[in-house]
Amino acid sequence: MATDAAGADAESAPEAYTELLETYKRVSNVQNSAGLLSWDQQVMMPEGGNPARSQQLSTLSSLAHELLTDDEVGERLDELEDADLTDERAAVVREIRRKYDRAVSVPSELVEEISTASSEALPAWEEAKAEDDFSTFAPHLEKHIELKREYAEHIDPEKDPYEVLFEDFEPCLPLEQAESILEELRDTLVPMIERIRESGDDIATGAFTKEGEYPEAAQEELCRDVLSTLGYPWERGRLDTSSHPFSSGTMFDARVTTRFDESDPLGSLLSTVHEFGHATYNLGLPDEHYATPLGESRDLSVHESQSRLWENHVGRSKAFWNVLLPAFKEQFPKAEDVTLEEAYEAANQVYEDNLIRVEADELTYHLHIIVRFEIERALIAGDIDVEEVPEVWNDKYEEYLGVRPETDSEGCLQDIHWSHGNFGYFPTYSLGSVMAAQLYDAAEADIDDLEGRIEEGDFEPLHEWLTENVHRHGARYETNDLVAQATGEDFTADAFTDYVTEKYGDLYGIDA
Template sequence: MNVSAATASLYEQYVSEMQQIADIRYSAAVLQWDQETYMPAGGADARSRQIATLSEIAHSRFITDSMGSLLKSLSDRDDLNEELQKNISLSLYDYEQQVRLPASHIRDLSEASSKAFHSWMDARRANDFSLFEGSLETLVALKKVEADLLGYENHPYNALLNEYERGATTTLLDSVFAELQIPLKELLEKIRHCEQVDDRFLKQYYAESDQWQFSLALLERMEFDLQSGRQDKAAHPFTINFSSKDVRITTRIDEQDISNMTWSTIHELGHAHYEQGLPAGQYGLPLGEYASLGIHESQSRLWENNVGRSMSWCEHFMPLFKHHFPSQLGEISASKFYRAINKVEPSLIRTEADELTYHFHVIIRYELEKELIGGQLNTKDIPAFWNQKYLDYLGIRVPDNRQGCLQDVHWSHGSFGYFPTYSLGSLYAAQFFHAAKGAISDLEKQIRSGNFRDLLTWLNQSIHRHGRRFTSEELCKQLCGEGININYFMQYSTDKYRFIYGFQTEEGIL
């Protein structure tokens, strides 16, 4: 299809405007990254204002009448090719969503989030939820307003879910979680009756400087492009990007637990691979953005668990572990290491949870957020709700708020509706990894030899390069021939853990 000169001119105008808006948003993101890594505590108030100002400017520029007219004019053109049409249709969808949110709301939300982040940090240090409660209450109120402004069917939480996982609803999630819990509980019950694996060697002294050097070597071997990214430290690991050529990840180091740093680093690496794989030529446009948070989490969970907790991965990386930590791991075999890093046991901290009980951490947060946004739960009652759910689902008592409802950074960012994408991501990850093994016949052998390039290339071609062209379910159907299916995760988990724990089970889930 030949694009007319008039249409080409309009499209160039659209691209220019979108990229300038992206420049502003990414500038705010740089300030946010600095806020969570290097900024001195005294800069909190001014930084909140700076981020809020830039966020308001970017939002205001996007929701102008002239932008709306430009998008609608382009959407009516019949000489746009598929790629250009997709960018316009997605931008028009975003515009119609965002125009419902006044610029003042964006500023209020941004400013409240920046302040809440520092309140959360103070509350964690003091182990005192009351220090965060007021800021959190403000954010919850703003998110309820946002849900009303955006509009929703059946439940206000649906409006917030849609911001992270387009089309996701409480009805869908209730169904997926209900379907998942039955076989997951059965598998956990089998494991509970088996002899527990020994992971004590993971929880001894590992110097921070040694862990840091190991993490950099790990990233390099697992194909992190250090010319287009970097790693730093943060209270809560995260990934942020300013383009596909500038992707920052962070990790957290616990000198008494090598696991904390290792798999948070690999988790963030998965996010970074996705961001670095997005098409650079689509900067600022929808086709240069990720498909959804569920797909984003599928990439982090695939690298963290399907790759990074596999026997093949352990066999390759044991020499590197022993090189950096000879006194702690010198006598540990790859098989013993593999069992230890896959120990299944109910625990307090989501980011440190095994991949089976992890889903219950997510379900607890989902149920809490749904009631909070729906008005059935008050902010002050979060600790009691949280503690009861951990007892009900995981059978453990929460000793304090730092290890309980203050452990995640997400609420301080106003990220209500994010947590369910972690479970969706794990389910998609198992499905995608199954497809990858079908496409790369010797994938396990490649991982064992330290070759991650073919897997990354397959993910680049199958997922990353498409940007937002497809919804999560469209992408899943294209790759796997069907939508999300919990059986892939359950088959992967059953095959893995019956080897680790030595129990028998019926053959064939799929």
């Protein structure tokens, strides 16, 4: 018997629902195609291909917008407003309604202009970063800010523009709730990091020295090994390199990228585990709901919770290093004398001089996020000008992290997000870390001896728990409801603050 995207008899679905879903599938497939072209642009496209790629992505963006905002979509949504729908179908309609209401507010010309600006900004950012020349990227950043202010004005002229932009990435969490969680992180982490630094304890001394080189080829082989060990299905994915690690795809094709620094073997390794978390979320979405809201992830905070869970709660754990260390030593003979305790400490060292977000330790990472959050809010509000960004960035790094970038490449040009015009994205990284701790706590409570399973290289129970409690639901539940369904608790920072207080208290011998 035929079924629809909600898994119910297709014949029982209202005609308006069936027609709405068919249109949405076309929108989704256009967007997925654009995503694949974007992946190619960042990974494999020849250097000279950008003029054509810019037009291709702009056209697909405009086409998806036109399909979603067609009058018939609005009519079908209106017809279904008071329809008697199953819970899953009601969730599908809710998600399409949210996207439709936002999209219909924005003119197609503006959508196309934003897409073109993004395609043109990406190579400018790459050049600016390579040449340490912020002025190359500055006009593109200015253009993005102008366009995104206009975009926010179209959607809701009465709202704080930044709040509107934040809703693009996290539509189900109020910005006020997000800010409250971020404030709790700051209040917990700043004094904790201070106590760690005052302790003078360099726990990772001698473990993975940065003297000498860890060849890129060996790092890549180790990363592929780790992906296989974690259960990455190569028939539905691939590993490549890019200037900024990212993951892209669907439940049928979920690709990851990493980058290599021959002086830092942990950077590529933890980035790969992080991106695996994103990919395994996509891969865990139900195949039968492809191209529908029930086959889509629940926005970026939840997506980031999956990557941070695998990176931090698994990848930085002693249990995981018990599995990994023999393979690590095989690839890098210079580490032959490293003990399990030393490896664990090296993976969890709190750095004093780290400038790069994606290379940051688990604690200072969130101060990197706060810097970006504060700067982009000020940019959108018009409180600072683009030309001031390098100095403001450097000042905030000195204030919050005690270090000052010497170049813009290691400062305000290090992230790709603003080249895409993604303002409001950064808070989801910290929100995801907080959510990861709460989800992992719940998984530990439900899975018998989870740490022991990981120590033996058995990751399937954790995979199954996450698929059952998070992945398989797609976008059926809103964020707070999904967390409550999975953990039995409201979404708060409590599990995260408890986790870092205990873990780093033990590592550094500091008081809670």
